[in-house]
Amino acid sequence: MSTEAGPSGPTPEQAAPQPPVVTATQPGQVPRATAPPATGEAVVNCIDLTLSFGTRAVLSDLQIPFAGGRVTAILGPTGSGKSTLLRTLNRLNDKVSGYGHQGDVLLDGSSIWGAHVELMALRRKVGMLFQRPNPFPMSIMDNVVAGVKAHKMAKGGELKEIAERRLREVGLWDAVSGRLKDSPFRLSGGQQQLLCLARTLAVDPDVLLLDEPTSSLDPMATESIEALVRTLVPDLTVIIVTHNLAQARRVSDSTVFLNKGRLVEHGDTQQIFEDPVQEETARYVTGRFG
Ligand SMILES: Nc1ncnc2c1ncn2[C@@H]1O[C@H](COP(=O)(O)OP(=O)(O)OP(=O)(O)O)[C@@H](O)[C@H]1O
Numbered sequence: 001m002s003t004e005a006g007p008s009g010p011t012p013e014q015a016a017p018q019p020p021v022v023t024a025t026q027p028g029q030v031p032r033a034t035a036p037p038a039t040g041e042a043v044v045n046c047i048d049l050t051l052s053f054g055t056r057a058v059l060s061d062l063q064i065p066f067a068g069g070r071v072t073a074i075l076g077p078t079g080s081g082k083s084t085l086l087r088t089l090n091r092l093n094d095k096v097s098g099y100g101h102q103g104d105v106l107l108d109g110s111s112i113w114g115a116h117v118e119l120m121a122l123r124r125k126v127g128m129l130f131q132r133p134n135p136f137p138m139s140i141m142d143n144v145v146a147g148v149k150a151h152k153m154a155k156g157g158e159l160k161e162i163a164e165r166r167l168r169e170v171g172l173w174d175a176v177s178g179r180l181k182d183s184p185f186r187l188s189g190g191q192q193q194l195l196c197l198a199r200t201l202a203v204d205p206d207v208l209l210l211d212e213p214t215s216s217l218d219p220m221a222t223e224s225i226e227a228l229v230r231t232l233v234p235d236l237t238v239i240i241v242t243h244n245l246a247q248a249r250r251v252s253d254s255t256v257f258l259n260k261g262r263l264v265e266h267g268d269t270q271q272i273f274e275d276p277v278q279e280e281t282a283r284y285v286t287g288r289f290g
């Protein structure tokens, strides 16, 4: 889906990079064998990243290469900084009072805070879907193409085509094709979330950030979003925050576990769930946390 991926799309290496297995090392603890870090293939790369509010660091010294063309789940107890990290990746926190960062986040190798980076362009490349659907107060059709218009990516009749294609992609077309001019606020919560996803996808992002996107949805709507997420890779790089362990297992290739202000473990999802290196991770993924 990236306009910069070239006509031939991602190489096999980009499409199926080996996930990193990065583990926290504590005094006296010998880490098990780890796979080579996936830095080369990382589309989003957190380097020595510390995030704080006021004098309090929420997350410290994160090294997280998010491999391109894969789904990475971020897990962690409430308050562990998952949303803060996700919102940092498209600079949504920049203007939040007290927020500060040290270290860097690289997107395709360049700092997201670089002097030349335009916020609008960054947010087109790195789209985000929130826990609660947030349709704009405009028609369903206008919602889908709002970003496309803002970025002047298409006009006139093309807009209708884009709206239909994106609404079909998220499975909403049949439900809304007869009422494209209606308000989105009469749609169900799940339909509103799918509409917001259509709007986010319409600007052709390279990276999709999902912050608990199904936590207010029923199992059917949840299943549609999960199924859709799997169809987005390897064209997109997806990072999903979830409290739903079964969902992380179903939908992600790699998993990051955050706790107490740090990265505890990052690895292949199957390894994290079936053979975690850290006892802390084992307790969390088996529901024995606390
Ligand atoms: N705007 C803010 N000002 C001050 N502190 C904040 C702000 N936003 C978040 N925090 C604090 O940062 C920490 C991490 O919050 P964050 O929302 O990132 O956690 P989370 O892992 O997403 O939690 P949850 O699972 O409940 O959504 C919390 O202690 C929170 O109180």
Ligand SMILES: [Mg+2]
Pocket (backbone or CB within 6 Å): 082, 083, 084
């Ligand atoms: Mg959160």
